Amino acid sequence: MTPPSNVIEIRDLARTFGGGRTILGTKKPQLTAVRGVSLDLRKGETLGIVGESGCGKSTLARMLVGLDRPTSGAIRLDGKDLSSSGTRALARRVQYVFQDPVSSLNPRQTIRDILEAPMRHLLGLGSKERKERLEKLIEDVNLRPEFLDRYPHEFSGGQAQRIGIARALAAEPDVVVLDEPVSALDVSVQAQVLNLLDRLKRERGLTYVFISHDLAVVESVATRVAVMYFGEIVETAPARELFRAPLHPYTNLLIRSAPVPNRKRQKASGDSGELPDPYDPPPGCPFAPRCPRAEDNCRAAMPALEAKDRGKDHRAACFHPLSRR
Amino acid sequence: MTAAAASSRDDRSSGRERRERPSTFALILNNRLAAAGLVVLCLIVIAALAAPILPLADPNATDPASRLAPLLSPGHLLGTDALGRDMLSRLVWGTRVSLVVGVSASLIAAIFGSAIGLVAGYAGGRTDQMLMRLIDLTMAFPYILLALAIVAILGPGLINALYAIAIVNVPFFARNIRGITVGLARREFVDAARLSGKGPLTILWSDILPNVLPTIVITLSTTVGWMILETAGLSFLGLGAQPPQADLGSMLGDGRKVMFTAPTISLVPGLMIFLIVMSINLIGDGIRDALDPRLRSGALARPAFRTKVAKGRRKADTDGEQEPLPADAGGVGLDPLPAGEGGNRYPPLPCRASPPQGGRSPSVGLSERSISPLEGEMPAGRGGFQGRDGDDVASDRNDNPVLAVRGLETDFHIGRSVYHASNGVDLTIRRGECLCLVGESGSGKSVTAMSVMGLVPSPPGVIAGGRIGFKGEDLADAPDRRIRELRGGAVSHVFQDPLATLHPLFAVGDQIVEAIRAHQPLGKRAAEAKARDLLDLVRIPNAAQRMKALPHELSGGLRQRVSIAMALANDPELIIADEPTTALDVTVQAEVLRLLDTLRRERDTAVLFITHDFGVVSEIADRVAVMYAGRIVETGETAEILTRPAHPYTRMLIDCVPVMGEPERRLDAVPGRPPAVNRLPPGCAFADRCPRVQPDCREGEIPLETKRGSLEARCLHPLGPGEALAGGADPLEARP
Structure with missing residues (x-):
């Protein structure tokens, strides 16, 4: 029943933090970070997930690799539900690259220890095989073999991130989830890492989930983009399509807000930038209070994510989508 | 492959940088x-x-005959017990x-x-x-x-x-x-x-x-x-x-x-x-x-009140005649703290539609000067500071810069090595003008900005040379009392992370009131009213209620607005903003930038804005100064520097970042890493990473001099107008 082109299918995935009751029986506050996300990841694509802080994109990413367990919903890998089987089962196929390269490397282990761990614990390789693979791996990410015996603090941010990428690849995954992989890097080395990711993807036939708040970066790497707002996906479309003519007013606001060299904005839009209270979510569309196109029906119910008039790949959760410019 | 080339050079340099810290x-x-x-x-x-092999008596052998022998008795050096x-x-x-x-x-x-x-x-x-x-x-x-x-x-x-x-x-x-x-x-x-x-x-x-x-x-x-x-x-x-x-x-x-x-x-x-x-x-x-x-790391050592100023500070003009620091002719003088009682909250500063008074003359740049090593002795500063000709001084006087930094050198003494974080920097900012300081991390942009008010932690920081001219007085010479008066008064700061700069345990309103009352003789009521007006001014909805909010109860965007309100509290003449929008989301960043831009235009405030994002630069800056390895390598007007930079480094820095609307553009990383500022190479510090490098780049001091239009660059082989670096097409020219 699963079309072969989908590597991962996410169905109604939700994650709630807190909740329950205290010893005295009073309710604890409950926060829903991801509220019913459904998404397909197609083989060989780079799916960009964009959204601002607090929109749930990092929680979604952590659930994808099993670092966090969903409250409800399913993550199907080649048709098999792995959402509750924990890190190990998912880590074989799905790996993760962290935002902060330096803090994601153990300061007291050599690069060799760090890179060998996935080979030993996930692939069960012997020491000879590990050694061969290590050398190939470290060259693949443009680092020299003698770096293997150094400690993380001896590396710059860009080098450390290449080590982070090497660690993700050491487990030979099919899918790599990249959580803001260049945000912590200096502008001058971002391109190095982006170019490296591009080459590795081509050479190894990888599928990427690329999470970022930087629209310019996502535009340059993604083939398809999903926009998240307040724990929900509000729009998905092929990257070009989305950036050229967005359907959802939030996507439009995001695109217009990104600063571009040599383009000065005219005047203030008066947008508050405030998210709804996550402990007391509004009944309708969470973007309605900020939305210039909001009408009464927006505040009554959440619109479904569905195809509008731009073909079945371009879907938006909006009652009053923007028209093509 | 660019990345490959970049990394191999990159990797070589890191080998040298192994720890110098003692074990x-x-x-x-x-x-x-x-x-x-x-x-x-x-x-x-x-x-x-060694007890078993020492020539000691049996510790448990009793000898009642010689009990309680005193110290130093024969046979018993320490005496005997009961x-x-x-x-x-x-x-x-x-x-x-x-x-x-x-x-x-x-x-x-x-x-x-x-x-x-x-x-x-x-x-x-x-x-x-x-x-x-x-x-x-x-x-x-x-x-x-x-x-x-x-x-x-x-x-x-x-x-x-x-x-x-x-x-x-x-x-x-x-x-x-x-x-x-x-x-x-x-x-x-x-x-x-x-x-x-x-x-x-x-x-x-x-x-x-x-x-x-x-x-x-x-x-x-x-x-x-x-x-x-x-x-x-x-x-x-x-x-x-x-x-x-x-x-x-x-x-x-x-x-x-x-x-x-x-x-x-x-x-x-x-x-x-x-x-x-x-x-x-x-x-x-x-x-x-x-x-x-x-x-x-020295974090627990109590930092000094202000950055230490070296005793034998080089003043850049030791052998020339004293360059007059820009004096303020406007009469605001040394009393930049107008009392704000009653309706007249803001002093009647001259209103002005966009460009600064200085107009667009080339001298608006970081002091234009001609370089002729033959004609004058080079001054002592290591930043290649040159004497200025009379015309310039005159134009300076007329323009009344708020801030005029000359040959600033800020060093860090760590262990036995000295890091020249700021290495002969000149900055001029006029009233109502926004200067953006751009560079990679470690280029010294923050240190330069922090040096102005002596906020660089000491130890290890030392201002080793140069002058910091603020409306005619040299802040490096000013007494501590004066600095305290200026901080948060005539000169205020906005930092990157408002959560770290706001006190977590006090309501934001109280913090603004405190900032106001530290500088103005206002009663609590009046100060509260003013704080509320300030929150309104930075467009915080429901200001009266938000006064009582603790910093963690506000969103990141609101917190940064509070910081801006606090920075504006005493009608500063200069705001130093260190990456104030980097931690914010794009939609919030856009609003905060617009707010800052409007406010500084309305109030004619000078702004020193630090960022690494050229998108942000074009939103807010009048002029741009690009820093590299502790020096300014290029400066000029925003539009010109963004479209037709003269220095290859500026070009590369602009080209290596993806830009919205140009997904097809090939990204070129800047190869290698900046040199360590404790052992700078002779000549151009960028030479090792520069595709246009020639042998003469590695020799001698390269001065910051006028190239074309408003641009001044520290480069012997600058780019022509719109010229791209070898290999890549100029994306801005190529755009339809």
């Missing part, structure tokens, strides 16, 4: 007290270890016993306590609750009572005393280690270890324990002395070592009975306990100072 052991030895403690302890330990036993021999053997018991008790406590702490901290939840409540239970008793109870159950004896002391000290370790582990268990490298397929026990053993080990060692080194004291205490009470065995505590106990007839008998073991415990504590402190990363 931990050297650090301990450097600490004189710790070294003294180490010497004393070593002597004691050697004596104790039973005629040789004190020296008993002292050495007793020390041996006390040391062994104290150290073993510490080790046992460390092992069990740390294990409990590690498991509790990593597992969290119920396991943590259970273990820690048990620990709390043992901590609820006074320790000596607990030890006594344990000995009472186990029976007296040295080994039982050892157990008692170890058990009593387990909570101490458990709590300490748990605290550290809780922090570590949430770190990303632990997540990474889980993704590598490691189980919880493997993670505890191979990932967390090595990071906790320094803490265990620190705790151990500071508790061993205490444990020896406790062992002595129990023995003193007769619950530890049993007669005739000697340990320091029991010797003390024996001496007590003859305290008045022969005080030396209790004095000698007492002195030994003192020596041991003190030497161990001194070493412990030394170890802690050397291992604790916070102490190591």
